[in-house]
Amino acid sequence: MYDFEKIYQPKTIEQALKLKAEHPEALILAGGSDILIKTRSGKLAGSTVISIYGLDELRGVCIEDDGTILIRPLTSFSHITANPIIAKYIPVLGEAVDQVGGPQIRNIGTIGGNICNGVTSADSASTLKAYDAVLEIASVDGIRILPYAEFNLGPGKVDLHPNEILTGIRIPKDSYENTYGQYIKYSQRNAMDIATLGCSVNVRLSADCKTVERLRIAFGVAAPTPIRALSAEKAATGAQVNESLMETVASNAILDVNPRTSWRASKEFRMQLISELSRRATRAAVEKAGGKF
Ligand SMILES: Cc1cc2nc3c(=O)[nH]c(=O)nc-3n(C[C@H](O)[C@H](O)[C@H](O)COP(=O)(O)OP(=O)(O)OC[C@H]3O[C@@H](n4cnc5c(N)ncnc54)[C@H](O)[C@@H]3O)c2cc1C
Numbered sequence: 001m002y003d004f005e006k007i008y009q010p011k012t013i014e015q016a017l018k019l020k021a022e023h024p025e026a027l028i029l030a031g032g033s034d035i036l037i038k039t040r041s042g043k044l045a046g047s048t049v050i051s052i053y054g055l056d057e058l059r060g061v062c063i064e065d066d067g068t069i070l071i072r073p074l075t076s077f078s079h080i081t082a083n084p085i086i087a088k089y090i091p092v093l094g095e096a097v098d099q100v101g102g103p104q105i106r107n108i109g110t111i112g113g114n115i116c117n118g119v120t121s122a123d124s125a126s127t128l129k130a131y132d133a134v135l136e137i138a139s140v141d142g143i144r145i146l147p148y149a150e151f152n153l154g155p156g157k158v159d160l161h162p163n164e165i166l167t168g169i170r171i172p173k174d175s176y177e178n179t180y181g182q183y184i185k186y187s188q189r190n191a192m193d194i195a196t197l198g199c200s201v202n203v204r205l206s207a208d209c210k211t212v213e214r215l216r217i218a219f220g221v222a223a224p225t226p227i228r229a230l231s232a233e234k235a236a237t238g239a240q241v242n243e244s245l246m247e248t249v250a251s252n253a254i255l256d257v258n259p260r261t262s263w264r265a266s267k268e269f270r271m272q273l274i275s276e277l278s279r280r281a282t283r284a285a286v287e288k289a290g291g292k293f
Pocket of ligand 1: 027028029030031032033034035036037073074099100101102105108109110111112113114115116117121122123124160164165166167192193194195
């Protein structure tokens with residue numbers, strides 16, 4: 001048994017939004033893999049909860065008319081990884097969320113919950129940042145569109161108003177088209193551990209695969225929130241595909257980050273990881289794109 005004050009189970013998105021407007025203090029419950037643990041440990045005991053888990057309208061992945069990939073927030077990690085659209089166009093996202101926890105967590109945990117909890121270690125976050133995801137956020141007042149780049153306000157804090165629910169995550173076609181990505185998660189063991197450091201890179205090469213047309217790189221746990229490394233991206237744009245590319249990305253990435261010391265790792269070790277994972281993820285993404293070193 002969980003110590004909830006009250007649980008609402010709306011049957012439609014409209015009902016859920018109305019309930020959220022009437023009970024702004026209520027927690028939205030998706031897969032519950034964060035909330036139920038915090039409730040059991042007492043941190044969220046006695047909360048009122050609006051469970052959206054039964055709202056199938058908020059589940060699944062599709063391609064819109066203009067080629068945008070729309071991921072609904074209740075899509076579980078397992079379903080993201082197995083989804084043919086994700087596998088075809090942004091496989092790195094499926095690979096990233098396949099590294100979350102263990103099979104049970106990947107079956108129940110949702111991509112929406114992963115970014116709404118606002119933690120820097122969220123395994124989907126760096127890839128979504130690196131693909132310039134755009135969020136659809138709904139309330140009884142209508143829909144608000146927000147770049148994911150602006151969503152994280154601080155550790156555990158996101159730009160969601162008390163009456164709002166995340167209803168969509170979009171990846172624009174010009175962001176994912178002709179790109180190849182690599183996510184590397186460094187953790188103390190392979191399963192059931194959050195990232196000590198996560199790095200997601202995607203690249204688009206020139207037709208002859210000799211020049212970087214565009215490189216995007218984002219990190220988890222390299223700062224209080226998931227972040228893009230814009231200096232590294234700028235330095236890599238137009239660079240030749242050769243051994244010095246990795247050094248260019250790594251030496252600039254460390255200018256963009258601000259990791260902390262925690263019991264998992266010191267700041268100094270994380271800086272070293274940032275440098276090393278930048279190199280490895282860049283090399284792997286470029287090789288997937290057809291680049292030769
Ligand atoms: C054993 C274990 C291992 C884990 N390992 C990892 C790991 O390796 N990597 C990793 O990234 N995470 C890990 N997690 C964390 C967790 O599984 C994820 O963060 C998960 O994605 C949360 O999704 P959920 O649907 O379960 O969220 P919930 O617990 O239901 O909600 C999480 C938060 O998001 C809010 N929320 C959820 N959906 C919406 C929405 N649509 N609109 C507005 N607010 C919303 C909730 O109100 C709550 O604040 C682990 C958790 C456990 C228990």
